Amino acid sequence: MAKIELPHNWRFIAGLTESLSEEVPEDQRDRRQFDYNQVQPKIKWKDLLAKFVATETGEEESYSKPNSVGANIIKTGVKKVKLCCVIDSSGSMNEAVKKVYANLNNLLKQHAGEFYLIKFSHNFEVYKCTINGSYVRVDSVDSQKSSTPETGSMSKLFSQTIGSTTNFNPQLTSEIMKLVKKSYNVLIVTDNDITGSENMKEFRSLYQKAKRNIYLLADSHRTYVNILQGTQEIAQNITYIPED
Secondary structure, three states, X not given: OOOOOOOOOOOOOOOOOOOOEEEOXXXXXXXXXXXHHHOOOOOOHHHHHHHHHHXXXXXXXXXXXXXXXXXXXXXXXXXOOOEEEEEEOEHHHHHHHHHHHHHHHHXXXXXXXXXXXXXXXXXXXXXXXXXXXXXXXXXXXXXXXXXXXXXXXXXXXXXXXXXXXXXXXXXXHXXXXXXXXXXXXXXXXXXXXXXXXXXXXXXXXXXXXXXXXXXXXXXXXXXXXXXXXXXXXXEXXXXXXXXX
């Protein structure tokens, strides 16, 4: 990716470019020279959710039944949107996740039949979900094992906490990369704990490999700024939930 040459006293103002992601130049990476607090998101958080569920990732073909002439191929033009929501399920995220689900629920019904939900805290859990409210916990996103699906409150499944710490570890990033390689859109909802040293190291590595598939929603402006500083990029698909 080409470097952008900027004067040392220049502060970025959002909206000046249309590129997907701009890497911050080496000579601007000193926090004293580049003020990330001045960077405004290129997209509002509700618009990010809409973009996440609506980005098309593939095309299906259907076949008519054979007749005396022969089978005909019909290109339906139907696009499959493959989605995964990766939710920080530590206790501090409860209210933010409820807000996200309240806005995401109808969008999922419009654009997705099935989707993955990965909840992470001190460890992580993987669920395969349907929009009618059924879900099954699986060992991995590529697991072939099946069990009886449960049916319950999808809102509760999203917002229920599973721990008090945040551990964005290599096993979690491996699961996410499996889906990225299958052209899934991945929404990550998290708080400032992801900016801790080891967590940020893992997230930064994931983001560099899969930035076109990653949609990140931070719980606050503080988290947003620290994520930009940690990744050292101004990205179109990173934003935050503003305070009420």
